[in-house]
Amino acid sequence: MRNVVIIVLLTTFIDLIMPSSSMQRFVKVVMGLFILVTLLNPILNLFTKGQDFEVMTWQLKTSTSTANTVLAQSDKLTATNQSLFLENYSRRIEGQMKALVKLVKGVKEVEVQVELKGGKQLGTLEGIASILVMVDTQETEDKSSSIKPVEPVRIHSKERTAGNEGAKDTQAVLDEEHKRMEREIKNTLSNYFGINPKIIKVVFS
Amino acid sequence: MEILQIVGIGLIGAILAVFVKERNKEIALLISMATGLLIFLFAVSKVSAVVKVLEELASRANINMFYLTTVLKIIGIAYIAEFGAQVCKDAGEGSIATKIELAAKILVMVLALPIIVAILESVLRLIP
Structure with a gap:
């Protein structure tokens, strides 16, 4: 209609x-x-x-060939458009996920890679295949330069109070912290995007 | 305000042609031809916007682009043929103008043939 x-x-x-x-x-x-x-x-x-x-174009052979090439070119263009759209789509999702993960406590820098399920065509898109979240719990170089004086103080205090066993404890605390953050990141992403938390992989650096 | 420019060109061309006609008919004809061509080119440069809208409408209605390009080609042929025929009529060559129109009509029918055949095919398929 x-x-x-x-x-x-x-x-x-x-x-x-x-x-x-x-x-x-x-x-x-x-x-x-x-x-x-x-x-x-x-x-x-x-x-x-x-x-x-089919349109019968028996009377002009040249025109049929041009029509066919035009149609083929349009198909090609559509395919490129669709693949570009999908690329843009995954980039946007990555941006959104990045912003969300940054809200998790303890996350300083984050990099997200989204892999889409299905082919390069729009109709074959089945959803998100996997998400790789690379989390950095420390400040980046340019940021750390501004707060550099703080770092030695913290390390110093740890060495004083804990020693060798203390180092193990801090490792355990760090692992615990990483687990908490992984849990939180998975929860946040799966809740916001309605995806299975199993396809989310979190890597700490 | 392109219309003012177009009307201005037209009026200047007309006045020049009227003045020159009494002394030299050939030059008057050339002036009217040049004016007509100028106005025609002015209008043609704006057609692309119309064609774009038509193409968008056609793609929304899932119309085969082949048909739309055929229709647009036919309209283009009609315009160009009309322009040529008018110029010939102005020059007093009515017979050449008629021939231009005849050729344009034949070309239009040739371009319309695929559409006619497509309709025939579909109607024949509907009949068992």
Whole structure:
């Protein structure tokens, strides 16, 4: 129904730009044929179960070849468009996930890689195959330069109070912290995006 | 305000042609031809916007682009043929103008043939 309305609009628009001379009759006839073929197409599709009838172009061989190349080029363009769209889509998801993971306590820097399930075509997209989250719990270089004086103080205090056993404890605490963060990241991402937490892989650096 | 420019070019061309016509008919004809061509080129440069809208509408309605390009080609042929025929008529060559129109009509019918055949095919398929 929607298509019919658009076809009618299209033909009125074409009717407006038609020349007003003896040629008008001819152009009008062809326009009528065009409307007929566009309206007949869906009806025929009902009978032939989705088979689109081919345009007979037996009279001009050169024009058929150009039409075919144009169609092939359009297919190629659609494929590139769709793959670009999917790429953009995964990049956007990565950005959103990055912002979400940064909200988790203790996460300083994060890198997210999303792998999509299915082919490069839009119709074959089945969802997200896997997510790799690379978490950095320490400040990056340029950030650390501004708070460098703090670091030696912290390490120093640890050495004083704990010693060798203390180092093991801190490792255990760090592991515990990493586990907590992994849990939180998985929870947040699976809740926000409605995905299985099993496909999320968290790596600490 | 392109219309002012177009009307201005048209009026200047017309006045020049009227003045020159009494002394030299050939030059007057050339002036009218040049004016017509200038206005025609002015209008043609704006057609791309219209074609874009038409193509978008067609893609929304899932119309085969082959049909739309055929229709647009036919309209283009009609416009160009009309322009040529008018110029010939202005020059007093009515017979050449008629021939241009005839050729344009034949070309239009040739371009319309695939659509006619497509309709025929579909109708024949509907009939058992």
